[in-house]
Amino acid sequence: MSIPDTIAAASRALREGSLTAADLLDGVLERAQMTEAQLHAYLNIDHDGARVAAEAADADLAAGNDRGPLHGIPIALKDNLCTRGMETTCASQILAGWIPPYDATVVSRLREAGAVIVGKTNLDEFAMGSSTENSAYGPSFNPWDITRVPGGSSGGSAAAVAAGSALGALGSDTGGSIRQPAALTGTVGVKPTYGTVSRYGLIAFASSLDQIGPITRTVEDAALLLEAIWGHDPKDSTSYAGEYPQVRRSLDAGVDGLRIGVVKELSGEGYELAVEQAVAAMVEGLARQGAEIVEVSLPSFEIALSAYYLIAPAEASSNLARFDGVRYGLRVDGETTEEMMARTRGQGFGPEVTRRILLGTYALSAGYYDAFYGQAQRVRAAIRADLARVYAQVDALVSPTSPTVAFPAGARLDDPLAMYLSDICTIPSNLAGDPAMSVPIGLDQLGLPIGMQVMAPSLGEEVMFRVAAEVERLAGFDARPEIPVVAG
């Protein structure tokens, strides 16, 4: 059946009684059935669990127990979020068949908010990648062009939302893994301020950079989903315990009087013309709405990528050490415990994960630590200082989310450096711990979505959503992908 394709609209329809949570679930499952063969957005759809949850949501609502805007809404989860009783693999062989005994904090919060968990979405193995091609279970494809990648690593979540096989999804963003796929699939993706969304139950890639966030069709939906999952969590020592911004109420405030910086370093060589033109047009639009536009320079952004590719692998090399065949997941036997561990890891991890573990292990090694990891931490401090200087002059920053639109499947698989450049615009916010989001602003000449990134200082989600909502209004982006139906 045809259902509303935003959380806000579906939420209204549920309360008007024009449809039920079970109808919503039917709608997204029907979409999934029509599109999964082409997209492979999901690794696992939990038909039974979702059905039970949808019926419970309907019963609850009928009993007058309204749990809020996510009540009865079908949501997809990136498969690096632990779900009690539901297989969680990180798209890796090493975790094949692993069923967590607990829910991630964000998952418990979604359940408490009455959301219906549809299933687990595909990703680059352990969230390492920008195309969702590094999945041990096969790649995902872009709903706008099924010969192209959906971005990554939260490509499954982004593809599901773009295709309508979920009304919203959660992803994780370590260097752009929510924003870049959102940009490439015409969806909204938010990486909140580090510490505002609990990482408890998120299978760590790089702990000091990882942050969970929403992928939705609209800015309003992103606000609804974000407000449901964030907040202090005593189970996460890095969780923020102070006052949280109020994002929903800032959506209609407009940009009149805001000072918005355009980042000089995030343009030029390597940026597609269509992307630069769309961003420039949107900046002009913001100016017309009363924003003061300032070109700003952040020289440290030039070396952010290099620093990131030391810090993230270094942390990953330690975080992924626990996958050793001893207690869970894959075990490949050996003559000794050490041999068992080595074989398990050798067979269990894919090539990109192995590459990053090796990189990170070198970066932390005695004699190299200061030159690599130590130096990267100094770059990180320089980025923070650069941003602090700029945020003294402007309220928010804008840039392309990705230098290019969705690229063809396989195009960057043999060239890790080209793949790494996909995240050049998004990485600085992770290193700084600041919030950033991507909003679709149009299509290029091939009909592929372009995203604009809005960045703000830590806990600046109110101003970030204000700008994003204005960008969304100006873009009037209402295109939907047409996914070819595969006969069979």
Next chain:
Amino acid sequence: MSWEAVIGIETHVELSTRSKMFCGCAVDFGAEPNTNICPVCLGLPGALPVPNRKAIEGIVAIGLALNCEITERSVFHRKNYFYADLPKNYQVSQFDVPVCRDGYLEIELDGETRRIGIERAHMEEDTGKSTHVGDGGRIHSASETLLDFNRSGVPLVEIVSRPDIRSAAEARAYAQELRAIVAELGVSDARLEEGSIRFDANISIRPAGSDTLGTKVEIKNMNSFRSLERAVDYEIRRQIAAVEAGQQIVQETRHWNEEAGETQSMRTKEGSSDYRYFADPDLVPLVVPPSWVEEIRASLPELPEARRKRYATLGLHPKAAAMLSSSARTIRHLFDETVAAGAPALAAFNWLTGEVTAWMRRTDTEPAELTGERLAALIALVDEGVVSATAAKEVLEGVLAGEGEPRQVAEARDLVQVSDRGALEGAVRRVLDADPDAVERLRSGEEKVIGFLVGQVMRETGGKADPRLVNELIREAVGSDG
């Protein structure tokens, strides 16, 4: 050539907190394997650590007791290495910014006080426990390894001494003093046999008087103070013999074999381990503000060193002070009460470490009926001659048995000495009249007869006479002035 040993000791103390270092699981060593576990201490994907406040209080208390500086912002690091009973394959520990730094511990040996530097004390988590099954249980030949994660994540404090220790006896004194402190603080069970306190020694030798450091060897597996002393002594002699025979000392870890009475080489390859330490991004810096430190300082009990000094100022011999200091808490408490009630320290010490301790051992009960006031009263009764020293032991028995105040007991049990001259003169007269020969011998200066005569009077009075007074009365009657 004469040689000097340079010894440093690393001590691991398991804190007896109710829950583990980074999760809510119970710390319970008697439990069935793998019953006190959760996603955090099992290192499940996605689980995150949250520090235990009680454990932080424990290490700060240890740091203060060891005269350390307490770091206001210390950092947790990851120590990365692969081992089957280390669930995350890294241990959360501390590296260059530990909680406690630059302290010292004073030990006493043969009447000399020596100050041993404490380089640092840091917080870390314990590992699980491996049991190797099959073919003798040694790791390399075992057919299977069983893993118990109950211990995984138990808070552990590592205390690193400076290499200030010079002999096996000093090593033992250091370990004993450190154990006494930790036990007194109540932060750990501090039992060597159960491994809740473990000592490893780093030993090297150098020509006496030299200030260079030799190649150090680490000794593990000492399960008692005696084996620590023996192991250190053995290792010093082994190294001297080796060097004098022209051999090089190899940097290695050696295992103390209690039965063989020698240290034995373990694998040597671990010398080159690179633990790839880096700040744990899952944990924020550990902040211990000065106000918290002061709160903990104010709650510290009196520590052994301070206690010994206090006992010595009360007039106890240093050896007696040390003995009392290491006595049971009840005994020390009674001592303080008894002295406070006005009794001389030496008498209180003698009663408590003698009769009272013996009674506690014999009956295996606490002396609930004994108070400092009562013991002081008993000491006064002896002093005043109201009861004899022998009878006083019986009075104590009565007091301990719940028969009331010492004087009541003495009266009820008819143990009060007769010290009324009039009452005793008759008995003295009867004894002297009955044995004129003895009287004559005493008169002629045969002193030993007095003892016999006093004994006779004591028998006549059923043992209740005050022997000093009887002595006096006999001399008066005989006209001998002794």
